[in-house]
Amino acid sequence: MSPSLGDMEPAEAESVYFNEYPPPKALPKHEALARAFIDLHVEANRRVVLVTSGGTTVPLEAQTVRFIDNFSAGTRGATSAEYFLEQGYAVIFLHRQYSLLPYSRHYSHSTNCFLDFMDEAPPVPGAANQDHGSIVVRDEYQTEMRDVLRKYRYAKQNNRLLLLPFTTVAEYMFELRSLAKLMRPLGPNALFYLAAAVSDFFIPRSRMAEHKIQSSELPPQYQGGGGDSGADSAVDGEDEIYTGENEAKPANQKKLVINLDPVPKFLHRLVDGWAPDGSMVVSFKLETDPTLLVYKARTALQRYSHHLVIGNLLSTRKWEVVFITPDPPTRAMDSSPQGSPHAGGAAGSESQQAPSQPDVGSEGIEIESIIIPELIKLHENMIEKKNAPAQ
Known part of the structure; x- marks a missing residue:
């Protein structure tokens, strides 16, 4: 691969990068599933969000034994997908294999073994096998698990949730490009919520x-x-x-x-090539230095011409985010008990906070419960502007 890949025009860099790897073996199957899913929701005039989630691996060998990875477990993406589903969106969940999934996240990565949620009921009198009772959910988890189960079953039975896995950064790029193009019939009803922690570097x-x-x-x-x-x-x-x-x-x-070579920044190609006309594209920016966060997020927004960057710091990402949009800020939001909406904030940003780091399934506030409704308002405004008759 040319060492000047980062200096190429986006379309040329796309061609060079994707010619470097064979398409993932699962791609045709994923395309078929996604096409049927998208067609169903186009017919229903329903909004569809592509949520990307989890980290990407960078293999060091073609027959991979060793790889570079990051810490992402997919918490942001899996949690956000649930709130999108509650708001009536259909969700294509493009996730790192074995990372957190919507709904099952409440139990699959719990500090308790999932078997701790279960018990064995007493045998039924007169049953053929008196040594075995039915497996049941323990009483203290019944209410919470029933609520999660009902939401999951509704999403699956009504074809609102499609789960598609990836592992490597190359697989992620192939899947993202393919899904974005398949979503073109959705037009402005398409939303891209790019929460995956995509590697910045790779080995050609x-x-x-x-x-x-x-x-x-x-x-x-x-x-x-x-x-x-x-x-x-x-x-x-x-x-x-x-x-x-x-x-x-x-x-x-x-x-x-x-x-390691830098992974080409295909966000520009997504915005101005792959994605449907009028769709909304949201990216994330994670930093550890608070003095860089808004600058890096605003730079990304200007460079790729998309619609929103959600900035977060590693240390506070579970209860505070910053919205960076092309438009001036309207308000900063603080969900702590003493807080209240107020005007202000950094230029081109909107800040949202929750009071403390919540544990999934606890009484705490999940910051995604604030992010998603605010994001949907922005998406609705885009759709209204796109569909408004020309003056």
């Missing part, structure tokens, strides 16, 4: 080792078959393996130095 397939990168020296007859590992050195010689530069060379020790 052409530079990737075919087999597992070895951690110890190999005899000469086994060397040279692994290809370039994406590191500064291959596995062809002791001097090349050790990359300690000016450090004294240690005995029986070596380092692996990996060269």
Whole structure:
């Protein structure tokens, strides 16, 4: 892959990047499921949101043993999907495989084993097998679990929720491009809620080792078959393996130095190429430095010309976010007991807060319960403007 990929025009970078990898094996199946799902909701004139969720892996080998990952468990995406469904949207949930899912998130990643929610009822008198009772939900969890189960069953039985998994950053990109194009018949009824933690760096397939990168020296007859590992050195010689530069060379020790290329920023292609005309595109910006958050979010908004960046800090992301929009702010919102809506905020932003870090399923406020209604108001305004007759 060309080292100047980041300097290419977006359409050219798209062509080069997607030619670097074969399409995911599951892509045709996912496309068929998504096409039927979208057609159903186009006919019903229902709004559809594509929620992306969870982290993306960056494989170090073609036959992957090792990969780079991030901490995302998909909490934001899974929680948000539930609130979109409550507001009447149909949801395509493009998620990292084995990350949190809508509704099951309340139990699948609990600090308690899911078996702690269950019990065995006493055997039924006269039953054939007196040694076994029915498996039931424990009394203290009945009300909460019934509510979650009813919501989940309604979403599934009414075809409001489609779950599609990915693992690697390349798979994510293929899925996102394909789904965005399939959503074109939705027009302004389409919403993109890009909550996935997408890797900023990757190893091009052409530079990737075919087999597992070895951690110890190999005899000469086994060397040279692994290809370039994406590191500064291959596995062809002791001097090349050790990359300690000016450090004294240690005995029986070596380092692996990996060269990663930046993943092309395809948000511009999504906004101005793949997505339906008039659709709304929302991205997220996570930072650890509060002095950079609004600047980085506003820069992204200006660069990619989409509609909203939701900024959050790593340390406060579960109870505070900042809305960055192209329009001047209207208000800042504080959901703490002493707070009240008030005018103000950073230029081009709208701040929303909840009082404390909530645990899923607790009495605390989930910040997504504030984010989603406010976001839907913005989407409704876009739809009204798009559908308004020309003056």
